[in-house]
Structure formats: structure tokens, C-alpha cells
Amino acid sequence: MTLHADSVPLREQILQRLAVLQPELVELDDDSAAHAGHAGAAGGGGHFSLMLVSPAFTGCSRIERHRRVYAALGELIPSHIHALSLRAYAPDEL
Structure with missing residues (x-):
């Protein structure tokens, strides 16, 4: 069974796409609630914080x-992710 992209939660779409970087650690937080009322959140969210550790870096x-x-x-970006706070590390930097 093939799922249409719209039926997959945004968080899962993000994690699936980041898999190409072969991450050792991913911390993804949806910060959208903190931005309620913000013009960029009018569509229902899209504010995320991401910490990613990958040998690709x-x-x-x-x-x-x-x-x-x-x-x-x-x-x-920008169709579903309005804002992304990003911290990206190589494994030996932690």
C-alpha cells in the first residue's frame, strides 16, 4: 500500500527525508504552539527545532x-516548514 504524502504526518515526512543523511541522532521538536497567531503559523504550524548528528557533516x-x-x-521548506531552528553536528563534536 502506497501512502499519499498528505496522509503522512509532517513529522514523519521530515524524518523520512532526513534519513538520506544517515543520522546517528535526531531530535525534532514541533514548536508551532509557541507561535500561534504568528503570520507564518496561519496554516497550522510549521515551526520546528532540529538537532541532527550525522557523519555526513x-x-x-x-x-x-x-x-x-x-x-x-x-x-x-517553505510549503510545510515555515521556520527551522537547526543544530547540525558531526559525531565527534558531541
């Missing part, structure tokens, strides 16, 4: 790490 600058995450998330 070894030797990468902070900017390159963020680019890799944004590339993995694709069109979810």
Missing part, C-alpha cells in the same frame, strides 16, 4: 551542513 562548514539539511527536506 564531518569536515563540513556550518553553512554546508545547513544546505545539506535543506536539500534533504526539499519542497517541505
Whole structure:
């Protein structure tokens, strides 16, 4: 059975897309409730905090790490993710 993307919760879509980075640790928090009434939250949310540890970030600058995450998330930004607070680390940085 194939699920349509709209039937998969946003949190699960995000985690599925981040799998391409082969993360060792993912902490994903939906902060949308704290932004109720904010213009960007008018569609029902989309504010997240993400901490990601991946060997894919070894030797990468902070900017390159963020680019890799944004590339993995694709069109979810900005269609479903309005704001993303991101912390990205290589395994040896913890």
C-alpha cells in the first residue's frame, strides 16, 4: 500500500527525508504552539527545532551542513516548514 504524502504526518515526512543523511541522532521538536497567531503559523504550524548528528557533516562548514539539511527536506521548506531552528553536528563534536 502506497501512502499519499498528505496522509503522512509532517513529522514523519521530515524524518523520512532526513534519513538520506544517515543520522546517528535526531531530535525534532514541533514548536508551532509557541507561535500561534504568528503570520507564518496561519496554516497550522510549521515551526520546528532540529538537532541532527550525522557523519555526513564531518569536515563540513556550518553553512554546508545547513544546505545539506535543506536539500534533504526539499519542497517541505517553505510549503510545510515555515521556520527551522537547526543544530547540525558531526559525531565527534558531541
